Amino acid sequence: MTASATVRVMPADEIVARGGGETPFLRLPERSTVFAERAMRLRQLAAGHPLADYLGFVADIALAQQRRLLAMPAMPLPDAAALDCAARAGRPPLPADGGADPAWRGVLRELLADLRQSAPAATQPALQRLAAADDAFLDRQADALLSGLSEGLDVAAAPLVGAALQVLWTHQVTALQARAAEATTGALRAAPFGRIDDKTVCPCCGSRPTASITRASVEALGQRYLHCSLCSAQWHLVRVECARCGSTSKVAYQSLDAIDAADDDTARVAQAAVQAETCEACGHYLKIVHGDRDPYGEAVADDLASLTLDLLVAESGMRRHGVNLMLLFGDAATGPPPDPLGRA
Ligand SMILES: [Zn+2]
Ligand SMILES: [Zn+2]
Numbered sequence: 001m002t003a004s005a006t007v008r009v010m011p012a013d014e015i016v017a018r019g020g021g022e023t024p025f026l027r028l029p030e031r032s033t034v035f036a037e038r039a040m041r042l043r044q045l046a047a048g049h050p051l052a053d054y055l056g057f058v059a060d061i062a063l064a065q066q067r068r069l070l071a072m073p074a075m076p077l078p079d080a081a082a083l084d085c086a087a088r089a090g091r092p093p094l095p096a097d098g099g100a101d102p103a104w105r106g107v108l109r110e111l112l113a114d115l116r117q118s119a120p121a122a123t124q125p126a127l128q129r130l131a132a133a134d135d136a137f138l139d140r141q142a143d144a145l146l147s148g149l150s151e152g153l154d155v156a157a158a159p160l161v162g163a164a165l166q167v168l169w170t171h172q173v174t175a176l177q178a179r180a181a182e183a184t185t186g187a188l189r190a191a192p193f194g195r196i197d198d199k200t201v202c203p204c205c206g207s208r209p210t211a212s213i214t215r216a217s218v219e220a221l222g223q224r225y226l227h228c229s230l231c232s233a234q235w236h237l238v239r240v241e242c243a244r245c246g247s248t249s250k251v252a253y254q255s256l257d258a259i260d261a262a263d264d265d266t267a268r269v270a271q272a273a274v275q276a277e278t279c280e281a282c283g284h285y286l287k288i289v290h291g292d293r294d295p296y297g298e299a300v301a302d303d304l305a306s307l308t309l310d311l312l313v314a315e316s317g318m319r320r321h322g323v324n325l326m327l328l329f330g331d332a333a334t335g336p337p338p339d340p341l342g343r344a
Helices: 003-008 034-046 052-070 080-088 103-115 121-132 135-147 158-182 266-271 299-305 307-315
Strands: 209-214 224-228 234-236 251-254 274-279 284-290
Touching: 034 052, 034 158, 034 299, 052 103, 052 158, 052 299, 103 121, 103 135, 103 158, 121 158, 135 158, 209 299, 251 307, 274 307, 284 299
Parallel strands: 209 284
Antiparallel strands: 209 224, 224 234, 251 274, 274 284
């Protein structure tokens, strides 16, 4: 029996809320607050920040995402046979590489209408391009983003496309979980999500993480979760293990305080709320946001606000593993990070 098949027999409401001191494997996004909390964190980080305008705009995007998520109509979801098939194959039940439901375009157009007033001048041309684009162009943009390909991607428009896709997948994940929790009998009561064969990608949608985050809650104090760049689900991964290649022997940590601190102030370095977990075995890094040091830490927001850390780590030749749909990096993040407002 595979691990995924074993997990599937657990009732849906238990997988995210198991007592007895056992670390829950999955933390699913909270439908009522997921994007609103991101917006709040972005506003908090924007105060006095060199990228304040951009962080403020992403906060506006997140608030618009929250409104759209709460207004999402019912959508077709995988049936019990499809869920079972995915589990047996060790695959995520809502795979991003399967393409987006056409409903995503409606979400995008509503987001664009919502953001027209507040978008910075530098973002207006991208907004207008998307508003005028036909379905085929939009689907090509979505496919490129979901498959991680930069060819043909309208980079300036990508955060808006990504925002719509995040709403769609977060909706599907929470709706699928709610359906299982509400089912009283039968195959639909089985937990729709569980471990999959590839522990480096999201068990719900198969996307790469934005960053990892440690928990401050009592039941999971200090436990590390990877935060999905698409659906905002979080899955457990033990600490001091590379989130990309699984190596445990070549993992080290870098933080901004390493620059600021005089004379090897290791105590300060150890306390940084955002660090880069670097892996010499594969030459990549993923940021880790310490929720136990700053309880308001949020993967997407704290990743954007710590771009300077990417610069520091890039100097050592490490490549970025995390995906942030609000700010795309090139394939090789060895140069400076992209300008968030898309200026030349
Ligand atoms: Zn996901
Ligand atoms: Zn590695």
